[in-house]
Amino acid sequence: xxxxxxxxxxxxxxxxxxxxxxxxxxxxxxxxxxxxxxxxxxxxxxxxxxxxxxxxxxxxxxxxxxxxxxxxxxxxxxxxxxxxxxxxxxxxxxxxxxxxxxxxxxxxxxxxxxxxxxxxxxxxxxxxxxxxxxxxxxxxxxxxxxxxxxxxxxxxxxxxxxxxxxxxxxxxxxxxxxxxxxxxxxxxxxxxxxxxxxxxxxxxxxxxxxxxxxxxxxxxxxxxxxxxxxxxxxxxxxxxxxxxxxxxxxxxxxxxxxxxxxxxxxxxxxxxxxxxxxxxxxxxxxxxxxxxxxx
Numbered sequence: 001x002x003x004x005x006x007x008x009x010x011x012x013x014x015x016x017x018x019x020x021x022x023x024x025x026x027x028x029x030x031x032x033x034x035x036x037x038x039x040x041x042x043x044x045x046x047x048x049x050x051x052x053x054x055x056x057x058x059x060x061x062x063x064x065x066x067x068x069x070x071x072x073x074x075x076x077x078x079x080x081x082x083x084x085x086x087x088x089x090x091x092x093x094x095x096x097x098x099x100x101x102x103x104x105x106x107x108x109x110x111x112x113x114x115x116x117x118x119x120x121x122x123x124x125x126x127x128x129x130x131x132x133x134x135x136x137x138x139x140x141x142x143x144x145x146x147x148x149x150x151x152x153x154x155x156x157x158x159x160x161x162x163x164x165x166x167x168x169x170x171x172x173x174x175x176x177x178x179x180x181x182x183x184x185x186x187x188x189x190x191x192x193x194x195x196x197x198x199x200x201x202x203x204x205x206x207x208x209x210x211x212x213x214x215x216x217x218x219x220x221x222x223x224x225x226x227x228x229x230x231x232x233x234x235x236x237x238x239x240x241x242x243x244x245x246x247x248x249x250x251x252x253x254x255x256x257x258x259x260x261x262x263x264x265x266x267x268x269x270x271x272x273x274x275x276x277x278x279x280x281x282x283x284x285x286x287x288x289x290x291x292x293x294x295x
Contacts, residue, residue: 096136153289
């Protein structure tokens with residue numbers, strides 16, 4: 001049995017079909033706050049545990065009889081980073097140990113072992129949550145991810161109306177970026193082939209490093225209209241996030257993460273055939289962002 005948490009999120013919604021297509025021998029169980037959000041064709045093929053996977057009683061029921069778990073702590077911006085990541089994960093770590101779950105694949109971030117890992121805001125909290133899972137006694141693989149291509153979907157309206165997107169990075173700073181479909185594919189492979197042991201990170205780096213100016217150039221070519229990058233200050237980002245109603249400590253965690261990325265948080269792993277993933281920004285842009293912007 002494989003248990004999937006956050007099955008309606010960006011990654012989980014792409015992971016579930018891969019698992020359903022790839023195996024007829026494993027029972028799939030999902031933990032979801034609102035079962036109605038599951039597509040009907042998927043809801044009929046999985047066991048459903050309704051509730052939050054941050055709730056001790058829910059994960060106790062969900063992990064009973066489980067051989068493997070896909071774990072994702074949702075970034076709840078109403079909480080502090082400590083509560084959103086280690087705090088949310090702690091009941092699950094106890095349930096994993098109590099039920100003798102063998103393997104866990106979790107969503108995490110790049111940065112472990114870098115000089116800025118202990119002052120990287122949300123990433124620091126995410127790495128602490130990884131430690132809780134690893135200490136539970138399971139075999140654990142933390143998928144260490146850079147920023148997602150999908151983050152740009154939040155700016156589709158601004159790109160459409162003004163031809164502008166923003167971030168806090170230097171315009172020419174090249175960093176790894178990845179499509180969530182690639183993350184889901186790596187997760188599916190690890191969940192289905194559980195021959196691995198111990199605890200480790202699995203970087204998923206995309207095919208190439210890209211700067212904001214690279215993204216703007218590719219979007220301009222894809223959309224047939226100019227798109228440019230505007231750099232936002234960290235102070236302006238913090239004020240914007242607090243203005244949107246985010247928990248102030250969570251907003252500070254976002255800012256600290258952005259600062260750490262500028263200082264090399266995502267540069268600690270070399271891209272190799274094993275750490276690269278196939279989807280290019282050009283491919284993702286044509287398939288996902290272009291329809292969202294030009295609709």
